[in-house]
Amino acid sequence: KQEVTQIPAALSVPEGENLVLNCSFTDSAIYNLQWFRQDPGKGLTSLLLIQSSQREQTSGRLNASLDKSSGRSTLYIAASQPGDSATYLCAVRRVTNAGKSTFGDGTTLTVKP
Protein backbone atom coordinates (compact mmCIF):
# COMPACT_ATOMS: atom_id res chain seq x y z
CA LYS A 1 0.00 0.00 0.00
CA GLN A 2 1.34 3.41 -0.94
CA GLU A 3 1.86 5.76 1.99
CA VAL A 4 2.70 9.44 1.60
CA THR A 5 4.23 11.48 4.40
CA GLN A 6 4.78 15.21 4.66
CA ILE A 7 7.09 16.55 7.34
CA PRO A 8 6.87 18.96 9.06
CA ALA A 9 3.13 19.26 9.62
CA ALA A 10 3.52 23.01 10.16
CA LEU A 11 6.19 25.56 9.32
CA SER A 12 6.51 29.25 10.16
CA VAL A 13 9.07 31.48 8.44
CA PRO A 14 9.74 35.22 8.11
CA GLU A 15 8.92 36.92 4.83
CA GLY A 16 11.66 36.71 2.24
CA GLU A 17 13.08 33.39 3.40
CA ASN A 18 13.65 30.52 0.96
CA LEU A 19 12.10 27.27 2.17
CA VAL A 20 11.71 23.60 1.32
CA LEU A 21 8.68 21.38 1.89
CA ASN A 22 9.14 17.62 1.91
CA CYS A 23 7.07 14.74 0.59
CA SER A 24 8.08 11.09 0.89
CA PHE A 25 6.37 7.97 -0.47
CA THR A 26 6.90 4.31 0.28
CA ASP A 27 6.37 2.74 -3.17
CA SER A 28 8.69 4.12 -5.83
CA ALA A 29 6.59 2.70 -8.69
CA ILE A 30 4.79 5.97 -9.22
CA TYR A 31 3.36 7.42 -12.41
CA ASN A 32 3.66 11.02 -11.31
CA LEU A 33 3.59 13.35 -8.30
CA GLN A 34 1.54 16.52 -8.01
CA TRP A 35 1.87 19.42 -5.57
CA PHE A 36 -1.19 21.39 -4.49
CA ARG A 37 -1.96 24.45 -2.45
CA GLN A 38 -5.06 24.71 -0.25
CA ASP A 39 -6.24 27.91 1.37
CA PRO A 40 -8.48 27.64 4.47
CA GLY A 41 -12.01 26.60 3.57
CA LYS A 42 -11.16 26.29 -0.11
CA GLY A 43 -10.46 23.62 -2.68
CA LEU A 44 -7.08 22.45 -3.92
CA THR A 45 -5.14 24.41 -6.51
CA SER A 46 -2.64 22.54 -8.66
CA LEU A 47 0.90 23.94 -8.47
CA LEU A 48 3.20 21.51 -10.25
CA LEU A 49 3.06 18.02 -11.72
CA ILE A 50 6.22 15.94 -12.12
CA GLN A 51 6.15 12.81 -14.25
CA SER A 52 8.15 9.83 -13.01
CA SER A 53 10.69 10.33 -15.80
CA GLN A 54 11.36 13.94 -14.79
CA ARG A 55 13.70 15.31 -12.13
CA GLU A 56 12.13 18.72 -11.58
CA GLN A 57 9.54 21.23 -12.64
CA THR A 58 9.54 24.99 -12.17
CA SER A 59 6.81 27.62 -12.08
CA GLY A 60 7.74 31.13 -11.06
CA ARG A 61 9.15 31.05 -7.52
CA LEU A 62 8.29 27.37 -7.14
CA ASN A 63 10.56 24.45 -7.97
CA ALA A 64 9.59 20.85 -7.38
CA SER A 65 12.09 18.01 -7.54
CA LEU A 66 11.59 14.26 -7.64
CA ASP A 67 13.94 11.46 -6.60
CA LYS A 68 11.91 8.38 -7.35
CA SER A 69 14.54 5.89 -6.21
CA SER A 70 14.66 7.36 -2.70
CA GLY A 71 10.91 8.03 -2.60
CA ARG A 72 11.21 11.77 -2.09
CA SER A 73 10.00 15.03 -3.55
CA THR A 74 10.69 18.58 -2.42
CA LEU A 75 8.88 21.82 -3.12
CA TYR A 76 11.21 24.80 -2.99
CA ILE A 77 9.65 28.25 -2.51
CA ALA A 78 11.94 31.18 -3.16
CA ALA A 79 11.61 34.57 -1.50
CA SER A 80 8.50 33.62 0.47
CA GLN A 81 5.63 36.11 0.83
CA PRO A 82 2.70 36.32 3.27
CA GLY A 83 0.44 35.35 0.38
CA ASP A 84 2.21 31.98 0.24
CA SER A 85 0.63 31.08 3.59
CA ALA A 86 -1.50 27.98 2.96
CA THR A 87 -1.45 24.22 3.31
CA TYR A 88 0.67 22.42 0.73
CA LEU A 89 -0.20 18.85 -0.21
CA CYS A 90 1.50 16.30 -2.41
CA ALA A 91 -0.19 13.38 -4.16
CA VAL A 92 1.18 10.39 -6.07
CA ARG A 93 -0.39 8.24 -8.75
CA ARG A 94 0.58 4.62 -9.14
CA VAL A 95 2.05 3.02 -12.23
CA THR A 96 -0.31 0.08 -11.87
CA ASN A 97 -3.44 2.22 -11.54
CA ALA A 98 -3.19 5.87 -12.55
CA GLY A 99 -6.83 6.38 -11.60
CA LYS A 100 -5.87 6.27 -7.93
CA SER A 101 -4.09 9.04 -6.06
CA THR A 102 -2.66 8.92 -2.56
CA PHE A 103 -2.29 12.18 -0.66
CA GLY A 104 -0.06 13.27 2.15
CA ASP A 105 -1.58 15.10 5.11
CA GLY A 106 0.00 18.39 4.08
CA THR A 107 2.34 21.02 5.52
CA THR A 108 0.72 24.21 6.79
CA LEU A 109 2.97 27.15 5.95
CA THR A 110 2.78 30.53 7.66
CA VAL A 111 4.89 33.36 6.26
CA LYS A 112 5.13 36.23 8.73
CA PRO A 113 5.44 39.82 7.46
Next chain:
Amino acid sequence: NAGVTQTPKFQVLKTGQSMTLQCAQDMNHEYMSWYRQDPGMGLRLIHYSVGAGITDQGEVPNGYNVSRSTTEDFPLRLLSAAPSQTSVYFCASSHTGAQPQHFGDGTRLSIL
Protein backbone atom coordinates in the same frame (compact mmCIF):
# COMPACT_ATOMS: atom_id res chain seq x y z
CA ASN B 1 -14.40 28.31 -18.04
CA ALA B 2 -16.29 26.58 -15.20
CA GLY B 3 -13.82 23.71 -14.57
CA VAL B 4 -15.11 21.31 -11.88
CA THR B 5 -18.43 22.31 -10.33
CA GLN B 6 -19.74 20.77 -7.12
CA THR B 7 -23.22 21.22 -5.70
CA PRO B 8 -24.40 21.85 -3.09
CA LYS B 9 -21.68 23.80 -1.26
CA PHE B 10 -23.17 23.06 2.16
CA GLN B 11 -25.64 20.45 3.38
CA VAL B 12 -26.99 19.29 6.72
CA LEU B 13 -28.60 15.87 6.90
CA LYS B 14 -30.16 13.73 9.57
CA THR B 15 -28.88 10.24 10.25
CA GLY B 16 -30.44 7.76 7.85
CA GLN B 17 -31.27 10.24 5.11
CA SER B 18 -29.91 9.76 1.62
CA MET B 19 -28.60 12.35 -0.77
CA THR B 20 -26.55 12.86 -3.90
CA LEU B 21 -23.54 15.14 -4.19
CA GLN B 22 -23.19 16.44 -7.72
CA CYS B 23 -19.97 16.87 -9.66
CA ALA B 24 -19.72 18.14 -13.21
CA GLN B 25 -16.73 19.09 -15.37
CA ASP B 26 -16.68 20.84 -18.71
CA MET B 27 -13.11 19.97 -19.75
CA ASN B 28 -13.89 16.62 -21.39
CA HIS B 29 -11.79 14.83 -18.78
CA GLU B 30 -11.88 11.05 -18.68
CA TYR B 31 -10.66 10.61 -15.09
CA MET B 32 -12.82 11.71 -12.18
CA SER B 33 -12.52 11.05 -8.45
CA TRP B 34 -14.26 11.67 -5.16
CA TYR B 35 -12.31 12.38 -1.97
CA ARG B 36 -13.23 13.18 1.57
CA GLN B 37 -11.11 15.43 3.75
CA ASP B 38 -11.19 15.11 7.51
CA PRO B 39 -9.10 17.03 10.06
CA GLY B 40 -5.76 15.35 10.60
CA MET B 41 -6.42 12.66 7.99
CA GLY B 42 -5.69 14.36 4.68
CA LEU B 43 -7.67 13.45 1.57
CA ARG B 44 -8.89 9.90 1.17
CA LEU B 45 -10.13 8.45 -2.10
CA ILE B 46 -13.73 7.22 -2.02
CA HIS B 47 -14.44 6.18 -5.63
CA TYR B 48 -12.95 6.97 -8.99
CA SER B 49 -13.70 6.58 -12.68
CA VAL B 50 -11.41 6.37 -15.71
CA GLY B 51 -14.19 6.91 -18.24
CA ALA B 52 -17.92 6.79 -18.82
CA GLY B 53 -19.34 3.50 -17.60
CA ILE B 54 -16.22 2.61 -15.59
CA THR B 55 -15.99 3.09 -11.82
CA ASP B 56 -13.93 1.53 -9.07
CA GLN B 57 -13.49 1.73 -5.32
CA GLY B 58 -10.90 3.79 -3.51
CA GLU B 59 -9.71 3.56 0.09
CA VAL B 60 -13.01 4.33 1.87
CA PRO B 61 -15.94 3.27 -0.38
CA ASN B 62 -18.33 1.89 2.24
CA GLY B 63 -21.61 3.79 2.47
CA TYR B 64 -21.14 5.50 -0.91
CA ASN B 65 -22.23 4.70 -4.45
CA VAL B 66 -21.20 6.25 -7.75
CA SER B 67 -22.11 5.97 -11.39
CA ARG B 68 -20.65 7.52 -14.55
CA SER B 69 -23.22 7.59 -17.31
CA THR B 70 -21.65 10.59 -19.08
CA THR B 71 -18.14 11.98 -19.36
CA GLU B 72 -19.22 15.23 -17.70
CA ASP B 73 -20.97 14.02 -14.54
CA PHE B 74 -19.88 11.88 -11.60
CA PRO B 75 -22.45 11.96 -8.77
CA LEU B 76 -21.73 10.54 -5.32
CA ARG B 77 -24.65 8.97 -3.45
CA LEU B 78 -24.86 8.54 0.30
CA LEU B 79 -27.22 5.66 0.84
CA SER B 80 -28.03 6.08 4.53
CA ALA B 81 -26.14 8.98 6.10
CA ALA B 82 -24.18 8.39 9.30
CA PRO B 83 -22.45 10.93 11.57
CA SER B 84 -19.09 9.39 10.56
CA GLN B 85 -19.72 10.72 7.05
CA THR B 86 -19.55 14.31 8.25
CA SER B 87 -16.72 15.69 6.17
CA VAL B 88 -15.71 17.92 3.31
CA TYR B 89 -16.11 16.18 -0.03
CA PHE B 90 -14.03 17.06 -3.06
CA CYS B 91 -14.44 16.03 -6.66
CA ALA B 92 -11.46 16.10 -9.02
CA SER B 93 -10.89 15.43 -12.70
CA SER B 94 -8.01 15.03 -15.13
CA HIS B 95 -7.74 14.37 -18.84
CA THR B 96 -5.68 11.22 -18.23
CA GLY B 97 -3.60 9.76 -15.41
CA ALA B 98 -0.61 11.68 -16.79
CA GLN B 99 -2.32 15.06 -16.53
CA PRO B 100 -2.87 17.28 -13.46
CA GLN B 101 -5.95 16.80 -11.32
CA HIS B 102 -8.29 19.79 -11.05
CA PHE B 103 -10.47 20.13 -7.98
CA GLY B 104 -13.89 21.56 -7.28
CA ASP B 105 -14.55 23.88 -4.34
CA GLY B 106 -15.96 21.11 -2.18
CA THR B 107 -19.21 20.22 -0.42
CA ARG B 108 -19.30 20.64 3.35
CA LEU B 109 -21.60 17.95 4.72
CA SER B 110 -22.80 17.67 8.30
CA ILE B 111 -24.82 14.70 9.51
CA LEU B 112 -26.65 15.03 12.78
